[in-house]
Amino acid sequence: MPPPLFPPAGRPGPASSRNNKLKLPAHRMTTATASGAYPFLAEGGLGAEGIYIGRDVHAEASFVFDPFALYGKVEGFTNPNVLLAGVIGQGKSALAKSFALRSIAFGYRVYVPCDPKGEWTPVARALGGTSIALGPGLPGKLNPLDAAPRPPSVSETDWAGEIRKRRLLLLGSLARTVLGRDLLPMEHTGLDVALDAVVTRAAESGRTPLLGDIAATLNNPDELDTAGGLMSGRLGDASRDLAHAMRRLVHGDLAGMFDAPSTVTFDPNSPMLTIDLSRLGGSGDDTALVLAMTCASAWMESALSDPNGGRRWIVYDEAWRLMRHPGLLQRMQSQWKLSRGLGIANLMVIHRLSDLLTAGDAGSRGRALAEGLLADCSTRIIYRQETDQLHAAAALLGLTSVETEAISHLNRGRGLWRVAGRSFIVQHQLHPHELALFDTDARMH
Ligand SMILES: Nc1ncnc2c1ncn2[C@@H]1O[C@H](COP(=O)(O)OP(=O)(O)O)[C@@H](O)[C@H]1O
Ligand SMILES: [Mg+2]
Structure with a gap:
């Protein structure tokens, strides 16, 4: 067995290893070079401006983040969008919810166009926002063909x-x-x-x-x-x-929900609006849910076309379900292009980086769309990944071996934050009130 790197005090290691250690010449390099070998070394945080997230594990300091504050100030930070990836139960939704909750204190508004588990409803209620529930027998209806109100500047x-x-x-x-x-x-x-x-x-x-x-x-x-x-x-x-394809949306499992005048009017002053799809009824087939997510997103996104609507977040929790469908990816990507000019930031939650690759084989249009969407996220937050996913994650994100190693050992609430090429390991800290409000484990028990 090799001697321990740091022998316990009072019990020095073998004389040879002690001497070697003393004889080692000091190694100097620039911080740019050092950050390649050890990416967390050269960081001085992202500045003091922003929303409190938790602890920067390596710097032993608070970590705050606000994509709107970084946009245009930090080189390489070309958009405010965030990708959040991690295996189930690691605290992705909890992070998204606490980010939403804390953003509202800064005057931001938060929109969740498709909540397949209904887990955002209590959050919206607690913050004085609104939730619309859609499902068979429920009164709520949304017309995804509703025309967005015309901004005054456009003819x-x-x-x-x-x-x-x-x-x-x-x-x-x-x-x-x-x-x-x-x-x-x-x-x-x-x-x-x-x-x-x-x-x-x-x-x-x-x-x-x-x-x-x-x-x-x-x-x-x-x-x-x-x-x-x-x-x-x-x-x-x-x-x-085509006629048969459209029939699926009008009859069958989604009958009535997206094929009637909207029963809800959009209130631009509400701090939070979520669309609860948890009562859609599981037919075992994901397509109905995915189509519903798309219709709900289209309706909400078109309601958000006011350029004076202030800073807004759209959270796509469980977005990985949409990734498998190139048609939906394409729609999402054009929506993201529009949203940038409107002061809207998107937060997309997926499980694995390879979710992005399921949209198509290398060189295919689906793959190009997924890679485009990734490029549209200047901030990538990686929570724990399965071992067989590490390679794909490293390749897609251009991670160093130290970063790749780090993401296989993350605990709940802890993630690798890559912000415009800089790296941080951040422990998300939940307030006890937040913990009670966001608890998804309780529902499972
Ligand atoms: N930072 C954290 N500290 C303590 N508990 C957390 C943290 N993040 C999440 N949890 C708890 O872990 C459970 C699962 O989190 P959730 O956000 O639903 O995971 P995911 O969305 O990744 O599947 C929740 O009940 C939540 O209360
Ligand atoms: Mg979740």
Whole structure:
């Protein structure tokens, strides 16, 4: 057995090792070089401005963080978005919730567009916010085709174009997710034509368009062919699969929830708004939940289009479920591009870094989207990863071997924070009130 590195006091190690230690020349290097070997050495914190998170384990100091304060001040910090990854039960949601709670004290607002476990509802209630519960037999309904209110700086024509683009992106993503494949060129045209026909008709009767109207139009080949003009005689046939895909959202397990005028009006002054999808009913099939998450997100994101809405957080807890569907990733990524100009930061919670890779093989569009989304997160917080995930995590995030080693040994509430290329090990500290409010273990018992 090799002698211990630091022999206990009063019991010196073998003479040879003691002498070797004394003869070692002092090794000097720049902090930049040292940080490669030992990344936590060269850090002086991120500044005193921000929201208290807990303890910087290596610096023995408080760790505070505020992406809005760092944005534009720290080199390489190009966006306020945060990726949070870790195995189940490590305290990812607890961190997101305490970050949300503490942000509200700074005047931020917090939005949780899809909460599949219903665990954010007590948090919203405690903070004077609102929760909308969706599920069979519940009164709440959301129309994902609701038009976002027009910001005063944008002309009516431009805004109409923007809304059309967003609706098409949503419809295309939903259809791709149900069909499990990319849309064919004629199917794109079919959706286009159906949307325009439905919007025109809805405007004439003073209603908002609904997913059910789109499904009905897609299911009516004659109407599509007439509306399609030059494509006449073919568009109706080419849109058959689309019609079936849309039917899934209108009938079946999601019936009524996303196919009716919204029963909720968005209150921009509420400090927190969450959408509780825990009563959706588990059919064993993830697709219904994932489609519901997408519709709920689209509705909420469009309500957040006010550029004067202040600093806001959108928390995508359990976002890993969406990662497997390139159509949904694409929608999310365009939403993130829009949100930057609106003072909105996104926090995305996943389990493993390889969740990002399930969107497609290397070189595929899904993979490119996932990597783009990762690049859109200047802050990456890595909680404990399974041993077989370490390699993927290190490769995707460009971690040093010391960092990789560190993330295999993290305890609950402790994570590797990579903020624009700098590294910290941070222990998230929960106040007893927070602990009681956030306890997800209690529900399991
Ligand atoms: N920093 C922490 N200190 C003490 N307990 C914590 C901490 N973070 C989380 N917990 C507890 O661990 C349990 C699981 O946390 P949770 O946030 O639901 O995990 P995850 O979202 O990663 O699955 C919760 O009951 C919570 O109260
Ligand atoms: Mg969680």
